[in-house]
Amino acid sequence: MHVHPPNHGLRALFWLILSIFSFPSFATSTDQTPNFDQHVNSFISPIAEQLSAIVFFKISIFGYSVPIIVLWLSLAAVFFTFYLNFVNLRGLGTAFRLIRGDYTNPKAEGEISHFQAVATAISGTVGIGNIGGVAVAITIGGPGATFWLILAGFLSMSTKLVECTLGVKYRKVNPDGSISGGPMYYLEHYLKSRNYPTLGKCLGGFYALALVIGCLGIGNMFQSNQAYAQLLVVTGESQSFFADKGWLFGVIMAVLVALVILGGISSIAKVTAKLVPIMALLYVVSACVILTMSAEHLPDAIALIFSSAFTLESATGGAVGAIIVGFQRAVFSNEAGIGSSSIAHSAVQTDEPASEGLVSLFEPLIDTVFICTLSALVVISTAYPTGLIHGELVGIELTSAVFAHHIHWAPYPLAIAALLFAFSTTIAWSYYGLKGWTYLFGEKKSTKLLFKLMFCSFVALGSMIHLDAVLQFSDALVFLIAVPNVLGLYLFAPLVKREVEDYLNRIKLGEIVNYRHLNENHEAYPSYKRFWIRLTSRSQYRSEQT
Template sequence: MKIKHVLLTLMLTLSGSVLAEGVDEKINEVVGPYLNGFTGLIFSQIPFFGGVTVPWVVIWLVIAATFFTIYFKFINLRSFRHGYHLLSGKYDYSKAQGEVTHFQALTTALSGTVGLGNIAGVAAAVGIGGAGATFWMIVCGFLGMSTKFVECTLGVKYRDVLPNGHVHGGPMRYLSKGFAEKGFGGVGKVLAVVFAICCIGGSLGGGNMFQVNQALEQVVAVTGGEGSFLDNNGWLFGLIVAVLVGITIIGGIKSIGKVTSKLVPFMGIIYVFSGLVVIAMNYDKIGPAFGAIIDGAFSTQSAFGGLVGVLIVGFQRAAFSNEAGIGSASIAHSAVKTDHPVTEGLVALYEPFIDTVVVCTITALVIGIAGFIPDAPTAGQGIALTSAAFGSAISWFPYVLTIAAVLFAFSTMLAWSYYGLRAFNYLFGHGKAQDMTYNILFLVFIVIGSSMSLTAVIGFSDAMIFAMSVPNLIGLYFLAPVVKRELAQYMAKIKSGEIKPSR
């Protein structure tokens, strides 16, 4: 990163802290009602069963995941092994177009999904739905694998590779190009623009301000609490984070991929290892914990509570746990080095599996084994519940949780900066000026997010992320036959030996 870029980043992020001073309440007062109106529309409730109401967008996502699982004959299970072979580099070819490896593409996408939702969102889900929520969380994770397969295959299929080697892909591309192939170019263009606008809004809010705000909250909690230096000078924390993010994102997807390929496994190991330690220390409670999960999942009250807890609270935080159906991950996956689009779809299967089936399940098990599942539904339980559960066995875990929270927030911001940039490029074109404009805007919003509460804005940005699923899933339904054809052709080449392992 050039010195002038560092100075520009410092100058503009400092200006972000100045901008934040004194305008928090004014922004919420002036635009809050409009933002809340949009948020209410996206999260409006519809009747489900037994008097339970669920946001329509949640039903929209779950129905799609179920449909794609059936349509592709349980691709999430039958191609799990081949996906691992691709992920491990067994079929990598150096001459393939793209910017990152399968592993780097996966870790970049995972960095946008493995985040605070795994810590706070799961605790909230278990708090409301009880132990049975864990079972439904696993089910939703498996279903989401199929949706992720479809959108990431399309991301590579319709990507644009520029003369300089940079890749531009994701829903903006497959909506506009895929629909145009079938004679509906105008419809596809409209859907692509809607997606891009929502993606930019979501990247600046849920993928940026919320992340730094929650990371700061945890740091403050272990460094003096309310009234401490950082509590009164949050902008300084934001400035430090902005500089670190800026140094990384200026290098583009290659730089982000290199960082996340090391950071994501590291932070994942820290968190999973800590969870396994707690589970091992309470090994005599493992059997009863699993028994409570199964019993709770299939009793009428707990089943509905589990569905509500997972689908509304657990998945809603941090743009769902795995973002299946949102379309954001396909932007990162589209940059992979491959000549066969379906290969990245098969690698992407692992994203919901790692994020939801593994990491979220460990969180839920620790909470259950430690005896912190409330007897009655309890709203508002989040990171404090997870911290207390881990802390019951490991007294110093709040410090580990703080490190995890900061790393999760940092990696999420890296991924969403790239998502937002590609959406920005789609609307305003490619070039250094456009890239620098968006990157600076993103960095300024980091400082703003650490300096302001902006309750209405953050709620609005969450709604923007969920709104991305509307045009995206329309495109997935419309282009599913294309993916089915790609899959059949690829598997035929594997079977005939035309495609062979590279090592």
């Protein structure tokens, strides 16, 4: 059973952070008396710059400055891909069958199915970054950043497998039957079993602390900031009622978030399950329509992606600059190496940890390799031929301008998608942050309520800050979380390799039961019946069994 120490100093630290961000109007005063939005932005920008300077400390490689943290994550993705013998390719077939329910033991411990686990995790990753973050990457790193973003997404599938396997293996079952898991638990549990209890507690506690702070950036302020930016685009920009009223939008969004997260994980799951599939489909269809309308520029866009990925002469830093930006955006998009997704995956119904690791391969594949690539093609195929890329637009404003270039009313459905993506991502990340908070302070209702109130206050804050400050602050916090997690993944690599290889071998030998091919008496269905089962949905199959 996990023991929660008093941590009075840590409590004081959290209250200090909350007081700094919640009451910035008392920090300084000027003769010109800037409005509240400008005051908040001027206050947090120096903090973001200092934090970013620490987290993104750079070294020189072949004359280029490269953040050490980017190398840390990139090398981990490459290492796990080769160490696990390209499991991100050879494990996809098994992963698909697992999501379909082939090897799900109905009597195994857990709260959700493989499909629900991967859907929940994707709801926390497919968000505003897939729309605006890709445009930021192209603006900063050039079209070549897209190639490296795709490659990073492919490699990070292996990292995702390792952390999600460990999330299930070292999860904790609470007295009420609910499950808690994630890097803070497997860091502590595994190292304690190796007679390093102090190191385990330190790494687990550091991760939990970083997760709580990080969720306020990547899953909170960045989301509300970009949602507010898109709202301004479709409501008149500087002439909009919401211009210079970021605080008002922030308060409205914070109230809506509070109405959901105060109901707990069941309320969060219900909302995200309804919003995410619809909005994802809406965005994919809309993007495909835009690509169809710019089809004549599509071949040039693809060629530009590859040529810019390897050029050494570019205003954006050449190939090295594209690599850095591409990998940074990929991590921001799919969270591989951060460990947050393992929190959702740890609740899956399974007695085979490796099974959920294989299922998690689909997250970077869908989120980064597919959706982010789609967004990049939309931007490049229109923004470069029209010159939009050379303007002052950045982030989601650039994506919106691309949509409007083809269909004048297209920014409106994009705005709806952006708002709902931001909302669903925010409430999903509130659960991740809450798990880190309860790891540190326990499961009392009062401590949970305190976190939820603090989380909502940061939602309001995010819409008051300009993109540069929010993006810089979010990236720094997200990459900070990856430090203890990736360190733990290296320590656990041999164990995970044994787990995965043993599981795949047992499937080949037929030692793992395919429950979709068994009737209620655990007898094998005839071949024609198995074929029919493959054509029917999981819900139909379950109703048939009952």
